Amino acid sequence: MTQPKLQVKNCDLFYGDFQALKNIDLEIQEKEITAFIGPSGCGKSTLLKSLNRMNDLVEGCKITGEFTLDGVNIYKDMEITELRKRVGMVFQKPNLFPMSIYDNIAYGPRTHGIKKKAELDEIVETTLKQACVWDETKDRLKKSALGMSGGQQQRICIARALAVKPEVLLMDEPTSALDPISTIKIEELASELKKNYTIVIVTHNMQQATRISDKTAFFLHGEIVEFDDTHTIFSNPKEHKTLEYITGRFG
Amino acid sequence: MSVMSDKMRTYRSHPMSLVFNILTKIAVTLTIGIFVLIVGYVIIKGVPYLKPSLFSANYTSDNCSMLPAIANTFIMLLAALVIAAPLGIFCAVYLVEYAKKGNRFVRLIRLTTETLSGIPSIVYGLFGNMFFVLALNWKLSMLSGACTLAIMVLPLIIRSTEEALKSVDDSFREGSYGLGAGKLRTIFVIVLPPAISGILSGVILAMGRIFGETAALIYTAGTVAKYAGLSDSGRTLAIHMYSLSNEGLHMNEASATAVVLLVVVLLLNGLASLAAKKLSKGGN
Numbered sequence: 001m002t003q004p005k006l007q008v009k010n011c012d013l014f015y016g017d018f019q020a021l022k023n024i025d026l027e028i029q030e031k032e033i034t035a036f037i038g039p040s041g042c043g044k045s046t047l048l049k050s051l052n053r054m055n056d057l058v059e060g061c062k063i064t065g066e067f068t069l070d071g072v073n074i075y076k077d078m079e080i081t082e083l084r085k086r087v088g089m090v091f092q093k094p095n096l097f098p099m100s101i102y103d104n105i106a107y108g109p110r111t112h113g114i115k116k117k118a119e120l121d122e123i124v125e126t127t128l129k130q131a132c133v134w135d136e137t138k139d140r141l142k143k144s145a146l147g148m149s150g151g152q153q154q155r156i157c158i159a160r161a162l163a164v165k166p167e168v169l170l171m172d173e174p175t176s177a178l179d180p181i182s183t184i185k186i187e188e189l190a191s192e193l194k195k196n197y198t199i200v201i202v203t204h205n206m207q208q209a210t211r212i213s214d215k216t217a218f219f220l221h222g223e224i225v226e227f228d229d230t231h232t233i234f235s236n237p238k239e240h241k242t243l244e245y246i247t248g249r250f251g
Numbered sequence: 252m253s254v255m256s257d258k259m260r261t262y263r264s265h266p267m268s269l270v271f272n273i274l275t276k277i278a279v280t281l282t283i284g285i286f287v288l289i290v291g292y293v294i295i296k297g298v299p300y301l302k303p304s305l306f307s308a309n310y311t312s313d314n315c316s317m318l319p320a321i322a323n324t325f326i327m328l329l330a331a332l333v334i335a336a337p338l339g340i341f342c343a344v345y346l347v348e349y350a351k352k353g354n355r356f357v358r359l360i361r362l363t364t365e366t367l368s369g370i371p372s373i374v375y376g377l378f379g380n381m382f383f384v385l386a387l388n389w390k391l392s393m394l395s396g397a398c399t400l401a402i403m404v405l406p407l408i409i410r411s412t413e414e415a416l417k418s419v420d421d422s423f424r425e426g427s428y429g430l431g432a433g434k435l436r437t438i439f440v441i442v443l444p445p446a447i448s449g450i451l452s453g454v455i456l457a458m459g460r461i462f463g464e465t466a467a468l469i470y471t472a473g474t475v476a477k478y479a480g481l482s483d484s485g486r487t488l489a490i491h492m493y494s495l496s497n498e499g500l501h502m503n504e505a506s507a508t509a510v511v512l513l514v515v516v517l518l519l520n521g522l523a524s525l526a527a528k529k530l531s532k533g534g535n
Contacts, residue, residue, distance in 0.1 A: 054429065059351060084431035091429070095422035098445050107440070108430040157426075164430055 011065030038219030088166035094153035151182025330397035339408030396472025411453025
């Protein structure tokens, strides 16, 4: 068996006195889409944020256990900027900076020391094309990014994340603030990106998980109840709780 | 008519509603009335005496020129802001971006700034007199005055900068950190630009306070009516007006000075609201 891209061993996470994650073990394989499903407050977003250490920003957050990226411990043996360059993130709501589309995309590469205009132009064009939003943006690269629609903004956010050439893309309910058509576009995009990237997506939408993911983890009360091929989870779950959740009996 | 009678019916069943309605209207009328009265009084008393001689190059007891005082005022403004603005802005950046929430030290700073903003300016004047003028032996000087004023407006700048920084959506910070940017880059490239107009409106309010301040300056910068360098004693426009009316010999000139003071303060407030408008635009 190959080494997993991301591995979580024996993880407990506390916000103050509240235990948000209990004894999590998880392996995420390269160039697959892994979906986290479960009711609100079950810890799926929390685990996602731990994978690129965004929880460090939360006060009173304590994490124990081992997190590795390609076998390297991300909490002990890796610079946080290096980690976040390799593990990019797309947030629930589009959060483009109040500046031009071009500057938004170029922000990441500039942060990591790319200054040459030709190189930045190249990155902006390729990533916007990768995120399938080039046609809508090519004539207005210098205009404010906040003038675009919500769906377009989210795809620009994905382009911005891709601009630092990450290996893993974390998506935290990326379509929950979007209309159905934009949602389909983002889903198609995720399936396309799978060829080159490892993707972890948190979703409230079980159809979305079945449509795009290879593996699915079902979370409940801070624990992973079941983790398996998406097909198995949705057709033949082993745990009774999983069955109840996917058939809509709670959550 | 039917609307009126509807209203009357409502008032009959809820008499307190009528009383409250009338009370609010009285309050509004009084407030506007007082403002109009003051501005009108200053203009009627002052404008007829706005003579060219009041703006002569040098002050003599004959022409009562306010030109040196105007020059001193702007030097004072500049000096006090050069000290207070960076100090206040960086202090706020620390409080919002670096300090842990609920930190004891932060609570202490917040308590201190709130207390300082409530202290009468004469207390700052006496402190400035004891510390800058006497203890540091800077004498009565523009520098002593500027330092005293800087301390006085510091809480104002800290508070408004804090609010401006807090109004920047956390999702911008997350987005920046998520791309691997560090704290410094996030603050300077992502957080400060959208906050700048809010910070600016705080600085302009501080300018207004500096402009109108007398009590804190009498004991620190003194009342000499000459063009003053930083180490000289000199009067600002507000002090100029205070001295003229205090001497009782040049009441008309004092009124004319009041007009100039009023115009500049109104201009500053206009600038502040313009900056605030820009802030709300930036938020969209």
